[in-house]
Amino acid sequence: MKESLFNILLLVFSLNQLVFGDTDNNVSVTCQTKACVHAAARIIKMVDLNVDPCDDFYKFTCGGVLNSEDIFDELNNRFDKSLEFILKQNTSINEPKYLKIAKTLYRICENKNYASILNPLESNGGWPVLKGSRWMESDFDLTKINFDCGSFCTNTFFKIGINCPFFIEVEPLSSELSVEDYVQGRNNTNVDNYYNEMIQIVEKMGAAKNNINYKDDLDKILDFEVELGRTRLLTEQKLNGTHDTVEMTLHELTNNYSLFFNLPMSDFEPSTTVHVTNFSYMKKLQSLVNSTETKRTLANFIMWKYVRNILNNDIDKNTLKKCVDVVSYRLPHAVGAIYVQNYSQPGIIEVRDNIINMTLIIKQTFLKMMKKADWIDEETKNEITKKLELSKYVIGCINELNNNSKIDKFYESLELFDYESFDNACEKIRQFTDNTRSKDNWDFFVANMGESPARFFSPLNTIIISYMMLDKFFFDSVRPNYMNYGSLGSKINEIIADNGGIRAAYRAYNELSNDEKQLPGLPFTPKQMFWISYASKYCGKTIPKTLRIGVSDHPINKFRVIGTSMNLPEFAEDFQCPSGSKMNPVKKCSVW
Structure with a gap:
């Protein structure tokens, strides 16, 4: 398909030259290499020329692919x-x-069955929703089941990164549903669909045979998860985009928050540094867990999250995508x-x-x-x-x-x-x-x-x-530098100083030789292509789930592109945006 697209575009450009002629000057300013033709084809597909770049640069750059997945996905x-x-x-x-080990793990994952999935749960008293009245509260240990589920390829409350020999990172897991879902609770369609999925899974695993009250269990699981989502939302709203990372020792973590953490002390020194992201959430979560009526609800919730993560929404067959994720x-x-x-x-x-x-x-x-x-x-x-x-x-x-x-x-x-x-x-x-x-x-x-x-x-x-x-999307040695500096150069250097890093990438490009050729079939100058290349990596649809607070340290893609571009005079100059236009406000926020 890609080769066909390249050949079609090359034919179009060649016919254009034959019919209308092409002066030596035009040839000298247009790149005709395969890499340039491919790049031009991608840009043509992305941009919406009906949009004024000085009005909405994101829609101008990405208007043709707003319903497509972004480049990273x-x-x-x-x-x-x-x-x-x-x-x-x-x-x-x-x-x-x-490679043998990777293939073996994939086969093991692919061939897993319900019995193997439930094995880690049996050593913790079993899953109450499946055992019914036979489940014994005295067999349940919250800290132990948290640790066991984390060992067996899934986590419940927190993601733990072992950045040895430097420090341990602890951060909340991504929420299952969106902000709107948690706010609306059981009245929300997505929450209702999620509940029906719970029913489908536990029935497939035999809940109806052993527990006539299994839907009561599921009601309490869902109520707890909704309250958990609201708790996280409230703590992140109070942060208002600021960081709430607390540094402590491993000893302090396991001593003060033993409900969630019981890392083997033999593997790490008690003095090992731990960075806890959204510390306020951890404190609120501990209060929520302590106030939960019964251990049965906690056991059901933790084991539900474990089972669902392993099955990955597919209860009738092995989920190959999930097994790829496990190997990765x-x-x-x-x-x-x-x-x-x-x-x-x-x-x-x-x-x-x-x-x-x-x-x-x-x-x-x-x-x-x-x-x-x-x-x-x-x-x-x-x-x-x-x-x-x-x-x-x-x-x-x-x-x-x-x-x-x-x-x-x-x-x-x-x-x-x-x-x-x-x-x-x-x-x-x-x-x-x-x-x-x-x-x-x-x-x-x-x-x-x-x-x-x-x-x-x-x-x-x-x-x-x-x-x-x-990947060639971000950097290709045989295409013009304005694309490389705009795409990968700006991405790397925004880590240093946000929009200051992008400005540095732009100025660095301008200090190079400025005789680079334009892409074929496009009216954009090299400097304009720098900005288009910068914005293009953020093109793609924003699904509702990504709009929830706390998913990312960065704003959503549209505002990331617009917020950066509108505050850089170089952008306005290259696109000749009138003073006072949306992408060239009179007052700009500039640090560097």
């Missing part, structure tokens, strides 16, 4: 399908060990190697080196901007300069993920077998992960690449760029 879904294809292949004797989450180094060796663009080492060079150029440009800022004193400027000059970039860990021997060495102590139960395989991987660390931190960097396409890790003063950001 597109890349993830595309890779998940490719990964699933590889994982379903028979194991070969000559395959690297890491539990074996990130194996999955990273599969991606880099099978799906990264050609010449990936050169691409990485070019990206490093681009980031260094932008960093130096930002330093120049910072030194001219009159609101920063000299002492602070010196500290910022020192920190920036010592900062490092980890781009994809390409060398490590291309090295089968290194990846196999990393997984040397892990063995999985097809006859193992799903819960046992997850527990073995958990123990392996907790006890395996490399001396040069490469494994830590790879593990974090699945969390975010780009993030700053302050303890090492390092920006970590996922190998998936090396």
Whole structure:
């Protein structure tokens, strides 16, 4: 399909030249390479030329794809399908060990049944909604079941990231439903559909046979979850976009919040630093749990979340997508190697080196901007300069993920077998992960690449760029720099200083040679294409669930693009936006 699109566009451009002629001057300003034609085809599909960029730059750039998935979801879904294809292949004797382990975990997940799913629950007294009156409250231990469910590939209240040897991260799990759903409660259609799904799942698992009052149990589960969602919403509304991260020791966490946390002290020192995100929510949650009428409701809720996460909304057949997610989450180094060796663009080492060079150029440009800022004193400027000059970039860990021997060495102590139960395989991987660390931190960097396409890790003063950001959408060595600097350059450097990083990327591009060619079939100048490339990575539909508070540290895509562009004079100048227009307000918010 892609090749056909390229050929059609190339034919159109060629006919245009034959019919209307093409002066030497036009040829000199238009890029005719395959990479440029592909890029032009994508931009033509995205933009809405009926919209004035000075009125709504987001709709102008993204108007043609507002109902499509965004590029990050597109890349993830595309890779998940490719990964699933590889994982379903028979194991070969000559395959690297890491690939054999990944395929084995996938098969174990794919072949799981209700009995294997419920095994971890039986050691905690079983699931009340299935056991009915036979469930004994005395067998239930909230801390133990929380820990056990976390070991077996799912969590209930919090997501725990082991950033060893630096610190442990604790943050609330994403809410199941949206803000509006929780506010409306049982009167909401989505909540009602969710409740019907609960009924369907527990009936499939035999609830009606053993518990005539199972719907009463489900009512209490849902009421608790709605109240939990409202509690989180209230704490995040009070924060109003500010951070509520509290630092404490592991000993303080397990001592003061033992209801939720009982990490094995043998694995970590009691003095290990813990960062708790949305600490107010943790305190409110503890009060909510303590005020809940019976342990039965808590047991039902925790075990429901465990079962639903494992089944992933599909109760009639194995959910392949969910099993791909399990492999990606539990074996990130194996999955990273599969991606880099099978799906990264050609010449990936050169691409990485070019990206490093681009980031260094932008960093130096930002330093120049910072030194001219009159609101920063000299002492602070010196500290910022020192920190920036010592900062490092980890781009994809390409060398490590291309090295089968290194990846196999990393997984040397892990063995999985097809006859193992799903819960046992997850527990073995958990123990392996907790006890395996490399001396040069490469494994830590790879593990974090699945969390975010780009993030700053302050303890090492390092920006970590996922190998998936090396896709041609973000960077292509054979296309004009205005696209690379606008897309990936601005993404990396907004981590440094939000819109100041984008301005630095723009100025860095302008300091390069400005004789780059335009894309064929498009009326945009190179400078205008910088801004379009910046905005294009945020194109796509915003589903209602992403609008809930607390899902992301960033605003939704539309406001992210508009808010940045309208406050940068360079944008208004390049698009010749009249003073006072929506994208060129008289009063601008500018730091750098």
